[in-house]
Amino acid sequence: MFIDSHAHLEGPQYPGDFQGILQRAQEAGVERLLAIGIGSDAGALSGAVRIAELYDWVYAGVGIHPHEAHLANEQVYGEIRRIARHPKVIAIGEIGLDYYYDHSPRDVQRRVFTRQLGIARDLGLPVVIHTRDAEEDTLDILLKEWRTSKLGGILHCFTGSLRMAQAVAEMGFMISFSGILTFKKSEALREVARALPNERLLIETDAPYLAPEPYRGKVNEPAYVAETARVLAEVKGLTLEDIARITRFNFNRFFKLPDPHLRQRTVTYKIRHSLYVNLTTRCTADCVFCARLVDPMVSGYYLGLKEDEEPSAEEILGEIGDPSGYEEIVFCGYGEPTLRLDVIKEVAREVKARGGRTRIDTIGHANLIYKRNVVPELVGLIDHVSISLNAADAEKYEKLCRTEFPGEAFAGMLEFARECVQRLPRVTMSVVRVPGLDVEACRGIAREVGATFRIREYDLVG
Numbered sequence: 432m433f434i435d436s437h438a439h440l441e442g443p444q445y446p447g448d449f450q451g452i453l454q455r456a457q458e459a460g461v462e463r464l465l466a467i468g469i470g471s472d473a474g475a476l477s478g479a480v481r482i483a484e485l486y487d488w489v490y491a492g493v494g495i496h497p498h499e500a501h502l503a504n505e506q507v508y509g510e511i512r513r514i515a516r517h518p519k520v521i522a523i524g525e526i527g528l529d530y531y532y533d534h535s536p537r538d539v540q541r542r543v544f545t546r547q548l549g550i551a552r553d554l555g556l557p558v559v560i561h562t563r564d565a566e567e568d569t570l571d572i573l574l575k576e577w578r579t580s581k582l583g584g585i586l587h588c589f590t591g592s593l594r595m596a597q598a599v600a601e602m603g604f605m606i607s608f609s610g611i612l613t614f615k616k617s618e619a620l621r622e623v624a625r626a627l628p629n630e631r632l633l634i635e636t637d638a639p640y641l642a643p644e645p646y647r648g649k650v651n652e653p654a655y656v657a658e659t660a661r662v663l664a665e666v667k668g669l670t671l672e673d674i675a676r677i678t679r680f681n682f683n684r685f686f687k688l689p690d691p692h693l694r695q696r697t698v699t700y701k702i703r704h705s706l707y708v709n710l711t712t713r714c715t716a717d718c719v720f721c722a723r724l725v726d727p728m729v730s731g732y733y734l735g736l737k738e739d740e741e742p743s744a745e746e747i748l749g750e751i752g753d754p755s756g757y758e759e760i761v762f763c764g765y766g767e768p769t770l771r772l773d774v775i776k777e778v779a780r781e782v783k784a785r786g787g788r789t790r791i792d793t794i795g796h797a798n799l800i801y802k803r804n805v806v807p808e809l810v811g812l813i814d815h816v817s818i819s820l821n822a823a824d825a826e827k828y829e830k831l832c833r834t835e836f837p838g839e840a841f842a843g844m845l846e847f848a849r850e851c852v853q854r855l856p857r858v859t860m861s862v863v864r865v866p867g868l869d870v871e872a873c874r875g876i877a878r879e880v881g882a883t884f885r886i887r888e889y890d891l892v893g
């Protein structure tokens with residue numbers, strides 16, 4: 432279920448051996464782990480690889496930690512190159528800068544960090560970065576030496592600013608949160624996590640250090656990664672299962688590892704406490720921010736559907752089973768669900784009969800598609816309609832949404848929203864926060880229509 436993106440499995444802190452640690456990790460649901468091999472000689476550097484050779488679910492990183500930068504020399508670099516060619520080594524790291532402890536002179540740290548970025552680039556491997564009290568210099572070096580590499584990396588045990596996280600995210604970095612996220616005084620860090628897009632998030636233990644609450648002060652181990660996941664779920668308003676799935680997907684995708692969980696065809700998928708129905712990838716719009724055609728991934732689910740793969744009402748109902756256990760059954764997909772109005776009606780009728788609640792997430796073009804007012808057909812079947820408002824006027828709307836109905840889409844969507852407000856129990860209008868959007872004007876429109884207003888962050892489809 433979980434992936435620990437950063438752990439040290441050997442060291443004097445561990446009272447037992449790594450077998451016991453890994454067994455407890457598996458029992459706690461850890462299914463993949465990146466073991467970090469650091470040191471200044473072949474034995475220490477290859478420690479993680481030796482373990483990765485024994486366990487197919489353990490992968491390894493190798494590098495000189497900034498603490499030991501003063502021990503780096505050509506022979507050590509040679510060892511790193513040799514070890515990194517092992518098929519289980521998937522990253523160079525951890526490498527970076529630590530100006531908090533200053534165990535190595537800062538100029539030496541910078542030189543050794545830069546040199547290892549060069550090695551990673553030569554080998555085509557991403558990097559795992561350790562940075563502490565050295566944000567500016569870390570960013571400077573990455574911008575100079577790494578930005579053009581396209582290999583990306585992980586900023587591990589992240590404790591920095593949102594600006595830093597966003598700057599490295601633009602370079603293809605993942606941001607990994609450790610047990611520090613669970614500490615009482617980490618409110619600022621939790622704010623940063625809240626602001627980051629889900630697709631950038633990873634979790635780690637950095638075992639044996641930094642045990643999360645409620646184990647704080649004890650020797651940390653990968654089994655405790657669930658505690659960080661639990662807090663991250665709270666921060667993001669998601670379930671533990673959601674965070675486990677999202678961070679697992681992010682890790683596997685980042686390292687291009689096979690993902691046994693990824694379905695090739697998704698009919699229904701759970702997010703928070705609702706069940707979503709993937710009706711279609713076709714749409715009446717082509718929004719500039721939409722990735723449905725190039726990368727139809729939502730919260731760790733693959734939603735791509737060819738037209739002949741679109742599910743029937745029968746198949747959907749089979750997957751839903753008893754709908755009363757879900758908050759809502761949501762007709763959605765990475766496309767426009769009302770293109771399949773008949774299926775929505777058939778499924779919704781049955782869901783209502785079985786005691787469930789229903790919602791449609793739509794761009795609001797249904798009346799334009801069918802050239803009639805379809806809202807009366809939804810009465811008694813749909814409890815909640817969530818409509819993408821997207822912009823405050825027709826011109827901006829068309830520019831952003833590039834619809835099949837230029838000239839009439841914006842007015843048609845508003846008309847549809849008004850009809851829904853009149854006839855259905857609950858109507859929400861939402862915007863995706865994109866640069867230049869007049870949020871207040873949109874809020875005014877929703878108020879005038881009589882709908883609830885909601886702002887969706889860029890990555891939160893569904």
Ligand code: SF4
Pocket residue numbers: 714715716717718720721722723764765766767794819
């Ligand atoms: S309406 Fe939704 S699915 Fe359609 S293009 Fe826009 S964002 Fe994508």
Ligand SMILES: [Zn+2]
Pocket residue numbers: 525561562587588
């Ligand atoms: Zn570190």
Ligand SMILES: [Zn+2]
Pocket residue numbers: 437439467525637
């Ligand atoms: Zn570490």
